[in-house]
Amino acid sequence: MPSTECEEEFEILQSIYKEIVIEPDKPNGESLVSMLLFPATGDDTELRYVKLTLEFLLGRDYPESLPKIIFRNPRGLSEDQLEILLQDLVKSSQEMIGSPMLFQLIDTVKDFLTTNNRPASECPICLMSFTDFDVFYTPSCYHHFHSRCLGIHLQNIVDTYNETNEVKLSSEAIEKLCPVCRLGLDPAIDIDKLKAAPSPSPSEELIGEVEVPSEWVENRDKLKELYDKQKKQGGIINMKYVT
Ligand SMILES: [Zn+2]
Numbered sequence: 001m002p003s004t005e006c007e008e009e010f011e012i013l014q015s016i017y018k019e020i021v022i023e024p025d026k027p028n029g030e031s032l033v034s035m036l037l038f039p040a041t042g043d044d045t046e047l048r049y050v051k052l053t054l055e056f057l058l059g060r061d062y063p064e065s066l067p068k069i070i071f072r073n074p075r076g077l078s079e080d081q082l083e084i085l086l087q088d089l090v091k092s093s094q095e096m097i098g099s100p101m102l103f104q105l106i107d108t109v110k111d112f113l114t115t116n117n118r119p120a121s122e123c124p125i126c127l128m129s130f131t132d133f134d135v136f137y138t139p140s141c142y143h144h145f146h147s148r149c150l151g152i153h154l155q156n157i158v159d160t161y162n163e164t165n166e167v168k169l170s171s172e173a174i175e176k177l178c179p180v181c182r183l184g185l186d187p188a189i190d191i192d193k194l195k196a197a198p199s200p201s202p203s204e205e206l207i208g209e210v211e212v213p214s215e216w217v218e219n220r221d222k223l224k225e226l227y228d229k230q231k232k233q234g235g236i237i238n239m240k241y242v243t
């Protein structure tokens with residue numbers, strides 16, 4: 001059971017955040033608090049590019065002990081950003097030990113998401129980082145893609161379907177999925193518009209001499225095998241579209 005002080009904190013959090021989930025009766029007397037957080041973009045949800053489910057696992061003696069902080073399903077944030085955020089939260093929690101601290105920690109994460117509301121992860125198709133000049137597309141699963149990369153990928157899905165099936169279908173009638181998590185994309189997604197977006201610009205770290213690590217060379221045969229297998233199954237982007 002959480003302490004009375006802790007129960008009071010839960011009540012306050014629930015009155016502020018309707019969407020917060022609090023499970024006070026976990027094994028070992030622990031409590032789990034979790035909340036899906038977005039950057040503050042007012043009512044304009046289309047301008048949200050990052051999100052994160054923040055979890056706190058609280059021991060029986062919280063706030064005399066530090067909460068365990070867990071990030072679930074972060075989207076649009078790089079490993080480095082998550083590491084910096086976690087260190088910041090741990091430092092703040094150490095400073096607030098002995099007093100209720102969850103509101104403050106949640107607020108820190110919300111601020112962080114608002115400041116970093118731009119995909120810092122890589123485009124899963126071309127593996128290049130997003131730059132300020134890139135045009136990108138965000139499905140509802142928050143896996144970001146360069147618009148052009150996604151357009152080329154989807155065009156290939158449509159072309160492959162129509163090349164391998166007797167009955168030809170329109171682009172809208174063919175199921176289109178997020179290439180990362182396979183969540184259904186908007187069937188009416190405008191492939192031509194995506195393809196017309198500019199090609200991704202190489203990020204600064206890629207400009208200049210590129211040294212190929214020796215492990216990459218060693219892995220080449222293995223990857224070639226995988227490439228051939230994927231190509232056979234129609235999973236490789238048609239290189240003729242890539243410029
Ligand atoms: Zn890309």
Ligand SMILES: [Zn+2]
Pocket residue numbers: 139141142143178179180181182183
């Ligand atoms: Zn996805």
